[in-house]
Structure formats: C-alpha cells, structure tokens
Amino acid sequence: MSHLTSGTASVQGANLSGVTEFILVGFSTFPHLQMTFFLLFLLLHLLTLLGNLLIVATVCSERGLHSPMYLLLCALSASEVLYTLAITPRMLADLLSTHRSISFSACASQMFFSFTFGFTHSFLLTVMGYDRYVAICHPLRYNVLMSTRGCARLVAWSWVGGLVMGLVVTLAVFHLTFCGPSMIHHFFCHVPPLLKLACGDHVSTVATAVGLVCISALLGCCLLILLSYAFIVAAILRIPSAEGRRKAFSTCASHLTVVAVHYGFASVIYLKPKGPRSLEGDSLMGVSYTVLTPFLSPIIFSLRNQELKHAMKKAFLSKLYPETM
Template sequence: MEGGNQSGISEFILLGFSDQPEQQRLLFFLFFLMYLITSLGNLFIILAIVTNSSLHTPMYFFLSNLSMVDICFTSTTIPKMLANYISGNKAIPYGGCLTQVFFFILFAVIDSILLASMAYDRYVAICAPLHYSMIMTPKVCVILIVMSWFMGFADGLISTILLTHLSFCGHSEIPHFFCDLSPLLKLACSDTSINDMMVNLLGALTVNIPFVGILASYTRIFVTVMKIPSTVGKWKAFSTCGSHLTVVTLFYGTLIGVYFTPTSTHTTQQDTAAAVMYTVVTPMLNPFIYSLRNKDMKVALRKLIPRKLCLSL
C-alpha cells in the first residue's frame, strides 16, 4: 500500500483524546476494559451458538457472524490506541495507517450488510412464516455472508487505493484515535473530489441501501404485527425485533451522522464521540442486547459460563 504514496510522508500522528498523563491512564483502563468485554462477550455468543444445536438457525447464524466481525472491528482500532498510551508514541506508519483504513471499512461494511440480512430474516419469519424454511435456506444465508465480505473488501480496497494518490504536504497530525477516512481526507492538501464522490457512491451501496432495506423490512413487520389480535402475540413479535432495532439505531445513527452529513456541520469532538459509539460501544453492547432478553441464548450461555456468573443473567 505504500507504493502509491504521493506525499513522501512516512507516518501520521494520532492525537487521540488527551495529552494529559492522568487522563491517558484513565482512558487506557477504560478502553482496555471495553475491549475485553467486547472480545469475551462476543466470543461467548459464538461459542454458545456453535455448541448448541437448537441455535443452528439463520437468525443465530447471522448473529454469530456479527459477533465475529465485531471482535475484528474493535481489534482494528483499539489495540493500536492502547499501545500508543503505553508507549507514549502516537505515531503510526503510513502503510499501517492505510491498512487500518482498509480493515476499518471492510468490517464496517460487513456489519452494515449483516444487520440488513438480520432484518430481512425477521421480516420473513414474521410476515411469511409458512415460507420461512423455503426462503431462508442455508444456501441463501451463505450467499448473504459472502456478499457482505465481497462488498466490504471492494469498498475498503477502492477507498484505500484512492488514498494513496493524495498528497499531505507534511501535515501528519490526525485529530482522531485511529486512521479514519474522513479526517484523512480533511488532512490532504490535494484534490479529494474523486475520493469524496466514491465515499458517497460506495456509502450509498453499502450503508444507505441496507439501511433503507431495514426500514422497509420493519415497516412491513410493524403492519403485520398490528394485525395480530392478541396483545401477547404482538408483544412476542415485537420483542424478537427490539434487540436488533436497538443495535441498528446505535450503529447507523452514528455512522450516517459522520459520513453522510455535511462536514461543515461537524466538529472534531462530535466526530470522535460518534466514532467511539459505532467502533467501541455498539460492539460491546451487542452481546448484552441480543442475549439478556433471549431465553434460548440464556440457556446456551449457562452451559458455557460458570454458574455464579450466570445467576445475574
């Protein structure tokens, strides 16, 4: 990735959140704890689904893939930030920065398409239950997963290659805790019009279209559920979608706010706070959101986690 470096710059400086040693120590322990919770929580979700045959359904297949991607997503940004706090060196090599951009986009896109796939699964389960097994076949599920990886790889590769054609004129300080596409484009001193155009085009394909698909799915779900005469039936149907809607709101709300609104309305603090939400907080909350209200998942987790830890579930 370094072969196309147009500016001759060898490294970037990730300014992070604070220069104060006391605050850096606090931030280190806070983000280390969040990373540990994210990794262990999502790992338990994967193990619970893999080891419990009753959870071998499309919904949990997508959930296990989402958990795996969330571990990779947070591993793209947090370990480097923690290493910077330990060493006191905020530099990241030019090639390392572009690599971080690539994997960040890759896993963000996979997350987006997986959330849309899960919404479609809920739509079929609630709106066409008699045809569910014929529509959500293993082949269809695998195709959706492969498509998410292909779109993520293509988006990440195109965006990263376009970055190599930009010049930075010696400006190397990134006001962020990782190499994100938006602050890098702001830092460039060459024309970024092609980059901006591709961000909007690829973003429409990998973020906006899946988000619209989710809205369409839940609109149909809402209409179908409201026709159920039983209040208990309505509550049961809505409860199966509540967890997914919570995650969708957290993920898409912050992602669209950062990348698909006018940059003139942003501040560095707002962009950084939003980035923390969709790169750290949402992956950390996913295991709790999807598990604590799910009886089947509780049963599966109790078989993995020591009894004393399960008493709180």
C-alpha cells in the first residue's frame, strides 16, 4: 500500500495540469431517477453484504464445512464484500449529493482496490474450477493435491495476483498527465473514462497495454476454467449410473453458474463496441458488473448447494427458532 501512496503522490506532484480532483458524473444524467437508483442500489448492496457475510460466518462456524471447496467459497465471498465496499458506498453517497468531486489520490485508491479485489475474485473462481477438477477427475488424490496447506497457498497467490494487477493498472494510468476537463463519465474511477481525460504522447500506448493486460488475465482465467470443465464433463460422462452423474455435476453447478454470470457481465463491459453515445450508457452497464454480479453470487451458491443451505439453517435459524429445528 505504501507503493501506491508514494506512486500516486509523485504523480500528483508531477502532473503538469495541476489536477487535484475529478468530478464523477455518474447518474447525474438521470436527475429524476436519483432517489430511485439510491434506494435500489442500497437494497442490493445491503443484501450483497448480508449474503456474503452469512456464507463466511457459516463456513467459519461449521466444522463440517472446513474443506477446500468451502474455504475457497469463504475467500470468494470475502473478496466480493471488499470489492463492493470499494465502489458502492461512494456511488450511494454521490446519488444523494450535488458535489461529486473525488480527490486525485482517492480516485487512484479506488481504482487500486477495485482492480485488486476484482481480479482476486477472478483468480479464486479459477482455483475453484481446479478444485472441482481434482475432486471429480482425481478423487483418490484429492486430499494430497488439495490439502489445507495447498488450498491456503492457492488462496494467497490469488490475492497476490490481484494485488499485482491492481498496482500495475493503477500506476500505469496515474502516471499519465491529465489536462482536463476533469469530468469522469462514470460512477467510479474506471480506466476507460479516465484515459479519455489524459493527454500526452503515451496515452494510446498505456490504453493498449492496460487493455491487453486486463483482457489477457481475464481470458486466461476463463480458458483455464473451461479446460477444467472439459475434463470434468468427460469424467462425468464415464460414470455408469445416471444418479452418479447427477451428483457429480451438482457439485459443480453453482460454481459454473457464477462463472457464467461473472464472465457474461464482464464481457458486456470490456468487449462491447464503443459507439458515439456510449458514455451515457456506460454507467448503467457498469451496474451489471459492480452491483448485480456481487448480489447474485451468494444467492446462487446458497440456493444450489444443499449442504451449505443445511449448515446455514443449523447455524442461524436454529438459534432464532429452536423449537422448529
């Protein structure tokens, strides 16, 4: 974190235009919907936090869930909580305010944390795919390949990878010179609208480099997950009984659904064609990835995982309504 602070400070001091703050346009282009957006996003944010924290609390409190699959789910939920906290509270405050300025260093920090937790989430989804591959394709070696120590190492490397991605992207963008105007056409400090405000000879180079790094990392994770499921499907099809195939696939269904939602919305944001009217729609489209995806993830994992649902009832509902359990 000290690297980020010193880096942004040096950039701020060297910025030729003297830009000290930006204006987040956000949803100000929809003035009559500000309160509606606030109430909707606040509700989704609170439910997102509740769902993910409930998963973390359940996994931590139930010893029967202290397995690699649920420890990875716990880490995934934690990254989801931190990702939403990096973006949503600021967005909610701006919906109630007419002064939407954000300081240069705060903007850099928000970009750093959003990219760190966002890429950590992608890396953890990839590790979860590997976990399901080992469980189904190499069940006899599962305890060796996915030991508690090995699982902790994979989680740690996922967080390190997210940290590196956050630093690389943030330092690359904020080493540019910003000449104004200072209006960011988004509800948080996102790379594309920020690059539109930069000037100098290296803007196109940085834009291309950052785009290649981000897309390569996301596509790399996606391809590894698809490769894992290619082997998983092949192994499941070799199971002789229909019931055995159903049970094997049920252990992957929630993860596969979350992966589809995660990369489906990500592709809408990062791979959509750029049109002349894209600025007005960018904020609304960004909601799908920054608000809706984190909201759906705990619901998908909770509804499609019978063991997790049972553990939640045992851990929490039995304490509230002991006579019904």
